[in-house]
Amino acid sequence: MEHLSTEHFRMTESNIDSEALERAADIIAGGGLVAFPTETVYGLGGNAFDPMAAKRIYEAKGRPQDNPLIVHIADSDALSEIAEGLSPKIEALTEKFWPGPLTIILPKKDCVPGETTGGLQTVAVRCPRNRIARELIKKSGCPIAAPSANRSGRPSTTKYSHVVEDLDGRVDAIIDGGDAKIGLESTIVDVTGEIPAVLRPGYITVDELREVLGDVWMDSPVENIGGLDFLKEPKDEEQEAHPKAPGMKYRHYAPKGKLYLVQGAEGDVVRYINKLADAARQEGHTVGVCATTDTKDRYRFGIVLDMGQSTNEEQMAAALYDTFRQFDTLGADIIYAEYVGGKRLGDALHNRLQKAAFGMLYAPRPMQSSRRRRIIFVEGHGNARSAMASALFERLYEGSDLEVLSRGIVVQFPEPMNQKTEAVMVSNGLSVEGFVSKQLKDSEIEQDTMLFAMEEAQRKRIIARFPSATEKNTYLLSSYVGDELEIMDPYGGNLQTYGICFEVIRSSVQKLSDKILEEKTYG
DSSP states (O other): OOOOOOEEEEOBTTBOOHHHHHHHHHHHHTTOOEEEOOSSSOEEEEETTOHHHHHHHHHHHTOOTTSOOEEEOSSGGGHHHHBOOOOHHHHHHHHHHOSSSEEEEEEBOTTSOHHHHTTOSEEEEEOOSOHHHHHHHHHHTSOEEOOBSSOTTSOOOOSHHHHHHHHTTTSSEEEEOOOOSSOSOOEEEEOSSSSOEEEEOOSSOHHHHHHHHSSOEEOOOOOOBTBTTOSOOOOHHHHHSOOSSTTSSSOOSOOSSEEEEEESOHHHHHHHHHHHHHHHHHTTOOEEEEEOTTTGGGOOSSEEEEOOOTTOHHHHHHHHHHHHHHHHHHTOSEEEEEOOOOTTTHHHHHHHHHHHOSEEEEOOOOOOOSSOOEEEEEESSSSSHHHHHHHHHHHHTTTSSOEEEEEESSOSSOOBOOHHHHHHHHHTTOOOTTOBOOBOOGGGOOTTEEEEESSHHHHHHHHHHOTTOOTTTEEEHHHHTTOSSOOOOOTTSOHHHHHHHHHHHHHHHHHHHHHHHHTTSOO
């Protein structure tokens, strides 16, 4: 296509540049294309009533023309102008969720050309929450057909810089309205059938829709999950079929590198990705690891990017596409991603990850040893450093037959966890419930036990005091993993001191895990 001189406008929802928005609206009304922000992702907009504008959108995106475009309207009153089949339930749906991240599929009116709907007799309609988007629609004097403002197949655009990367020179104008707040495309619900169907999950959940519509079922566009190549090119007969909503037919949202999802218990996933990443690195690949804040420091190889706290789905959703694009910039040709997602946005996150991926891998459980092994982390009172180390190691080996204990050398009576230790552990997502310090007993030191002290003086004291502790099973943790300095006692320090101690222990525990794996005791 010809190279265009793209105009760029900058504004915020609280400070709209009226003159710039008038110019953008004139472009839309004149058959041109404008990329603009919404609360979900950036959209690439053209006049929904103009068949040539729709064709220009497909051309700019490099998108097949059988993929329907979502028509954006400024308010729910405009729905009756472009769609049939309105009912009290549809009205209740728009009252509850519009403006917002919900797209509704209804029978179209004749004024909406087939070029906009991908040749279908239905139309997908949304009223965005973003004020810039709604004002642009009003000033344009027409509904705006707008898919995501990215090149077809690439991750959707959630930042102005993403849009510039994909569409500068291919569209007439781009509005910089800041980062998208949600970061995932809208939920799409088809209400043309007997039972409403969610064709694309998003921020509005199936349960929320059921509160209004009653029975709702979820379409599953991704099949054969579990194999190594569950997303394949469509078969010939599938190529001929028209998808009813965006994102149902082709591989979408994908980074340039091959993305593999890894599913399983957290500790198993971390171990397996480390193994895969190391092997891929040795084969000459540039490896990316898509992690969370909770796990990012546990990965040893490749480019590790943090999508946010595993308990904060909104944060992960907003970061997903930007993370994919960062991997592109950094040249990752193989990417391993944790299969993240919780109760609210799990369907939406899983849908986007699956559509972007080449396959799903299942992290194997650690091999079970013929005898039960026990690892004991030991310090003076057993309620600070050893507690941190045991909790970190236990998380790494979740589900294995390794027993991990925290013990003290001299514990005259059970003590609760040190308060600053507890604060640091809780902030790092580790459970402290029910913890009390316990005295190390000689009976706990069996033939298959390994003991790890925090200081050399403690190691010697353990060997001197407990007959079953020897030079062959009692180690200085830092020395065992190849670190030069002992793990010093943070007692008497401030919360920052305890935080630094935690990070040192985290590093040592990860190295210990790696060493155990290298010795082929597990995994």
